[in-house]
Amino acid sequence: MAISRRSASTGVTLQQVADHAGVSIATASRVLHGSSGRSVGAELRRRVEEAAAALAYVSNAPAQALARSRTSVVGLIVHDVADPYFGAIATGVMRTARAHDLMVMLAATFRDPRLELEYLVRLRTQRARAVLLAGSGFTDPAFVGELGHHLAGFTADGGRVACVGDHGVEADTVTPDNRRGAALALAHLWELGHRRIGVLAGPDELVTVRERLAGVREALRERGGRLDPADLAAADFTRAGGRQAAGELFRRRPDLTALLALNDGMAAGALAALREDLGRAVPAEVSVVGFGDLPYAQDLHPALTTVRLPLERTGERAMELILDAPGAVRRTESLPVELVVRTSTAPAAAPTR
Amino acid sequence: MAISRRSASTGVTLQQVADHAGVSIATASRVLHGSSGRSVGAELRRRVEEAAAALAYVSNAPAQALARSRTSVVGLIVHDVADPYFGAIATGVMRTARAHDLMVMLAATFRDPRLELEYLVRLRTQRARAVLLAGSGFTDPAFVGELGHHLAGFTADGGRVACVGDHGVEADTVTPDNRRGAALALAHLWELGHRRIGVLAGPDELVTVRERLAGVREALRERGGRLDPADLAAADFTRAGGRQAAGELFRRRPDLTALLALNDGMAAGALAALREDLGRAVPAEVSVVGFGDLPYAQDLHPALTTVRLPLERTGERAMELILDAPGAVRRTESLPVELVVRTSTAPAAAPTR
Numbered sequence: 001m002a003i004s005r006r007s008a009s010t011g012v013t014l015q016q017v018a019d020h021a022g023v024s025i026a027t028a029s030r031v032l033h034g035s036s037g038r039s040v041g042a043e044l045r046r047r048v049e050e051a052a053a054a055l056a057y058v059s060n061a062p063a064q065a066l067a068r069s070r071t072s073v074v075g076l077i078v079h080d081v082a083d084p085y086f087g088a089i090a091t092g093v094m095r096t097a098r099a100h101d102l103m104v105m106l107a108a109t110f111r112d113p114r115l116e117l118e119y120l121v122r123l124r125t126q127r128a129r130a131v132l133l134a135g136s137g138f139t140d141p142a143f144v145g146e147l148g149h150h151l152a153g154f155t156a157d158g159g160r161v162a163c164v165g166d167h168g169v170e171a172d173t174v175t176p177d178n179r180r181g182a183a184l185a186l187a188h189l190w191e192l193g194h195r196r197i198g199v200l201a202g203p204d205e206l207v208t209v210r211e212r213l214a215g216v217r218e219a220l221r222e223r224g225g226r227l228d229p230a231d232l233a234a235a236d237f238t239r240a241g242g243r244q245a246a247g248e249l250f251r252r253r254p255d256l257t258a259l260l261a262l263n264d265g266m267a268a269g270a271l272a273a274l275r276e277d278l279g280r281a282v283p284a285e286v287s288v289v290g291f292g293d294l295p296y297a298q299d300l301h302p303a304l305t306t307v308r309l310p311l312e313r314t315g316e317r318a319m320e321l322i323l324d325a326p327g328a329v330r331r332t333e334s335l336p337v338e339l340v341v342r343t344s345t346a347p348a349a350a351p352t353r
Numbered sequence: 354m355a356i357s358r359r360s361a362s363t364g365v366t367l368q369q370v371a372d373h374a375g376v377s378i379a380t381a382s383r384v385l386h387g388s389s390g391r392s393v394g395a396e397l398r399r400r401v402e403e404a405a406a407a408l409a410y411v412s413n414a415p416a417q418a419l420a421r422s423r424t425s426v427v428g429l430i431v432h433d434v435a436d437p438y439f440g441a442i443a444t445g446v447m448r449t450a451r452a453h454d455l456m457v458m459l460a461a462t463f464r465d466p467r468l469e470l471e472y473l474v475r476l477r478t479q480r481a482r483a484v485l486l487a488g489s490g491f492t493d494p495a496f497v498g499e500l501g502h503h504l505a506g507f508t509a510d511g512g513r514v515a516c517v518g519d520h521g522v523e524a525d526t527v528t529p530d531n532r533r534g535a536a537l538a539l540a541h542l543w544e545l546g547h548r549r550i551g552v553l554a555g556p557d558e559l560v561t562v563r564e565r566l567a568g569v570r571e572a573l574r575e576r577g578g579r580l581d582p583a584d585l586a587a588a589d590f591t592r593a594g595g596r597q598a599a600g601e602l603f604r605r606r607p608d609l610t611a612l613l614a615l616n617d618g619m620a621a622g623a624l625a626a627l628r629e630d631l632g633r634a635v636p637a638e639v640s641v642v643g644f645g646d647l648p649y650a651q652d653l654h655p656a657l658t659t660v661r662l663p664l665e666r667t668g669e670r671a672m673e674l675i676l677d678a679p680g681a682v683r684r685t686e687s688l689p690v691e692l693v694v695r696t697s698t699a700p701a702a703a704p705t706r
Contacts, residue, residue, distance in 0.1 A: 071479060073458065081459070082444045082648075087435035094434060094461050098468075103475055105426065106434070106459035108447050115451075122456055126424060239648070268652050295435075295592070299621050301654030 021051035026156065028052075072102050074322065075123035077116055079135040081108045084294045085263070085311065089134050089164055092315025100323060102129065109135055113143045120150045123159075130160035130322040134315070136208035137167035144168040155326075162321045164314055166207050166332075172321040174314055174333045178208060181307035181337040182215025185260055185289045188305070188339055190223055193348035194258040194287060198249040199227065200266045202237030209237070212262045212291060231256070235266075242269025243277070250278050257286060257348045264290040264297050267304055271344070275301075283346035293340055303342035310335045374404035381405075392509040425455050427675065428476035430469055432488040434461045437647045438616070438664065442487050442517055445668025453676055455482065462488060466496045473503045483513035483675040487668070489561035490520035497521040508679075515674045517667055519560050519685075525674040527667055527686045531561060534660035534690040535568025538613050538642045541658065541692055543576055546701035547611040547640060551602040552580065553619045555590030562590070565615045565644060584609070588619070595622025596630070603631050610639060610701040617645040620657055624697070628654075636699035646693055656695035663688045 018028035023044055030040050031048040040048075076093055078086040090106060097104050105128065109115040116135065123131050131154060138144070148169045151161050161171040165178075189197055199216055202209040217227050233248045235241035242261055246269065249256060259274075261267035267290030274280045274288070282288055282302055290297055290306035297304040314335055321331060371381035376397055383393045384401040393401075429446055431439040443459060450457045458481065462468040469488065476484050484507060491497070501522045504514050514524040518531075542550055552569055555562040570580050586602045588594035595614055599622065602609060612627075614620035620643030627633045627641070635641055635655055643650055643659035650657040667688055674684060 072475070073479070080444075081434075081447060082437060082440035084435060084437060084440070087437070087440055090459075091433075091435045091461070103458060103460060103472070103479075105456060106443075107456060108444070119456070122425075126426070126456075239652075268649075272652065296621075296649035296652065299592075299625065299649065299653050301652070 017048065017051045021047040023048055071127050071129060073105050073123075073126065073128045074102050074319070075105045075107060075119065075128040075131045077107050077109060077119055077131065077133050077135060079109055079111045081106060083265075084296070085292055086134065088294070088311035089315040089318075092312035092317075093132060093134070093319050094315075095312070096316045096319035096323075100319075111135070113138050113140070113147075117146060117150055120147075120154065124150075124154045124157065127157075128159060130162070132162050132164065132318050132322065133167050133171075134164040134318070136165050136206040137163070139168070139205045139207060139210065160322045160326065162318045164318050166211070168207070170330050172318075172327070172331045174317045174321060174335065176309040176311070176314055177334045177337050178211035179215035179218065180334075181291060181309065181339075182212040182260075182262070183219035184337070184339040185291065185307050186216050186219035188341065188345065189258045189260060189287060189289060190219075190225075192258075192287065192345060195225070195348070196253065196256045197231065197258045197260055198246075198253060198256040199232045200242050200245045200249070200259060200261040200270055201232060201234045202241065202262055202266070204234060206237065209234075209262055216260065237263055237266065239265045239269040239272070242266030243273040244269070246270040246273035247277055250280075258345075259286060259288045261288065261290050264292040264294045264304065264306055267291070267306065267344075268296070268300055271300055271302075271304070283344055285349060287345040287348070289345060297340075298342065300344070302344045305342045305345040306340055308338050308340045310337070370401065370404045374400040376401055392506055424480050424482060426458050426476075426479065426481045427455050427672070428458045428460065428472065428481040428484045430460050430462060430472055430484065430486050430488060432462055432464045434459060436618075437649070438645055439487060441647070441664035442668040442671075445665035445670075446485060446487070446672050447668075448665070449669045449672035449676075453672075464488070466491050466493070466500075470496075470499060470503055473500075473507065477503075477507050477510065477512065480510075481512065483515070485515050485517065485671050485675065486520050486524075487517040487671070489518050489559040490516070492521070492558045492560060492563065513675045513679065515671045517671050519564070521560070523683050525671075525680070525684045527670045527674060527688065529662040529664070529667055530687045530690050531564035532568035532571065533687075534644060534662065534692075535565040535613075535615070536572035537690070537692040538644065538660050539569050539572035541694065541698065542611045542613060542640060542642060543572075543578075545611075545640065545698060548578070548701070549606065549609045550584065550611045550613055551599075551606060551609040552585045553595050553598045553602070553612060553614040553623055554585060554587045555594065555615055555619070557587060559590065562587075562615055569613065590616055590619065592618045592622040592625070595619030596626040597622070599623040599626035600630055603633075611698070612639060612641045614641065614643050617643040617647045617650050617657065617659055620644070620659065620697075621649070621653055624653055624655075624657070636697055638702060640698040640701070642698060650693075651695065653697070655697045658695045658698040659693055661691050661693045663690065 018025045028048050031045050094104050107119040151169055163171050163173040165175045230252050233245035235245040259270050261270050274282050280286045290304045293306045293308035297306050367381055371378045381401050384398050447457050460472040516524050516526040518528045583605050586598035588598040612623050614623050627635050633639045643657045646659045646661035650659050
């Protein structure tokens with residue numbers, strides 16, 4: 001949005017005021033146009049106001065009002081709007097937004113980091129009041145750097161930012177405790193006697209995948225085990241990916257007695273693979289654990305043992321962080337998770353193949 | 354939003370224009386600044402424009418440009434963002450929006466008609482370029498009248514409107530062929546020999562429910578049958594609703610050999626009820642058909658026979674209607690559906706209870 005920086009009445013520009021006061025144009029703007037964002041100290045404020053008075057600067061009221069007013073829109077960026085994982089987060093976000101009379105603009109990146117940046121630019125242009133990043137973060141450092149740059153611009157304009165999950169940027173963050181969840185899932189299988197556990201993981205560039213994998217490794221280490229690379233298969237973080245990865249794992253390791261899938265979609269695919277492609281009975285021959293407890297997990301066959309994530313609450317909490325005044329330091333909150341035991345897990349059978 | 358009422362170039366105020374035209378300042382603003390709100394009749398508009406010309410009123414360009422310009426935002430109103438039915442429609446909408454460089458603002462009404470109206474007002478205020486109504490319409494005439502009024506205001510301002518599913522209003526509409534789908538489901542059960550078929554329906558005030566029910570009745574009539582009110586149970590259009598309605602139906606009619614659920618969520622609930630509450634084997638004792646073919650339908654136990662709706666395509670098509678120039682007459686398109694036969698249906702068993 002082009003903002004006129006020239007005073008309508010006197011022709012004095014904001015730049016002239018800033019120069020006269022010896023401050024940046026951004027600081028001058030904050031003082032004179034009341035833009036939200038970082039507050040300006042009393043001394044700077046005084047200098048700017050004196051400069052404006054000295055130069056008879058009159059701010060262009062309509063343009064300033066428009067420029068200053070943030071819309072009542074909160075941008076929510078997710079990966080895939082058809083994924084019930086994001087649907088649950090969005091439900092929490094929208095419920096809290098509604099209670100505060102804000103509207104949510106939802107954008108889906110379909111896991112394309114470039115689209116995430118593009119949406120950020122557009123939300124900034126449209127003067128969204130806040131942005132919530134709710135896809136899993138990407139781990140590529142070049143991307144994270146660029147993302148941080150865009151977010152800094154957004155907050156410099158007075159916008160608020162929060163993340164669901166670690167995006168590697170300086171923003172308030174709320175995240176389900178992925179490490180702990182993965183550790184709970186591994187411990188459950190371990191207690192059932194499983195020692196040959198295959199792990200179905202999503203793409204390594206997703207922070208969520210790394211966190212959950214770290215939890216699995218940690219829990220194994222605590223028990224004197226370790227994750228053999230042959231017991232790990234990465235694929236799309238979807239049902240199709242889970243089906244493919246399960247087939248791959250059993251070709252390499254036909255003696256696995258359990259699969260730990262890093263999301264419920266992959267677990268659903270693994271169950272389909274075991275039933276339809278591999279002819280293994282669940283849980284008699286192979287136990288399966290998922291991650292998420294999405295609504296369909298209870299209806300899978302057999303009903304899926306999985307890690308329940310407080311997704312709606314995570315969305316609500318992220319919105320609450322946005323509504324709070326920005327803190328002096330970045331806040332990071334980790335929400336508790338729990339294991340839901342259903343019928344897809346059972347004690348490990350004695351090796352038969 | 355505070356707008357300066359003084360013309361930057363000529364010093365003539367909006368109040369002077371309003372006085373000259375004999376209208377309120379709000380009306381003058383509506384005509385000259387294209388503010389949102391109630392539309393202004395032709396006669397008032399003419400008077401205001403003539404007054405502005407007579408007084409050489411020049412609107413404040415930056416503010417007016419901002420106020421007048423439509424944003425690149427398309428509002429999409431659904432019932433429930435966590436419902437994969439709407440997720441699939443939204444995916445189609447967003448894909449097409451993306452191809453045309455538009456952003457989608459998604460609002461969820463949680464099936465509250467008042468919220469639908471409220472969001473419409475806000476989207477209009479925010480000068481959204483278009484609105485897509487993608488919840489199932491409500492049948493209450495008072496609501497439909499008010500909805501039509503709000504949509505007329507939106508289009509009078511130059512906004513575009515389209516509906517997914519019949520909302521009873523004058524807007525381009527695209528809808529999956531619900532009647533035909535219901536007829537296909539009924540015909541499938543009939544051909545398998547089922548004559549005692551229970552129907553699980555959602556709330557009667559949803560247009561989708563009425564259309565599907567009409568398709569069932571029609572297909573029954575064609576076969577010389579009819580839908581006994583005792584064979585119909587209405588509940589929430591959800592898994593919980595389906596579970597409850599299935600229990601209710603079997604208490605009334607323990608000899609039913611098939612259930613036709615009007616959406617997949619209800620079918621999932623019916624399967625749970627038959628398995629866990631009623632102890633009936635599917636499909637040996639009872640066949641179950643769903644409606645929608647949402648992603649989880651294939652993973653239900655047994656895999657659900659259901660009506661596949663082209664949901665993503667429906668969303669795409671609705672966006673395409675919005676991008677087209679408005680037609681002289683309202684367009685209504687019905688997209689083809691198909692039956693997907695899986696393992697939840699089988700020939701009717703001879704009566705044993």
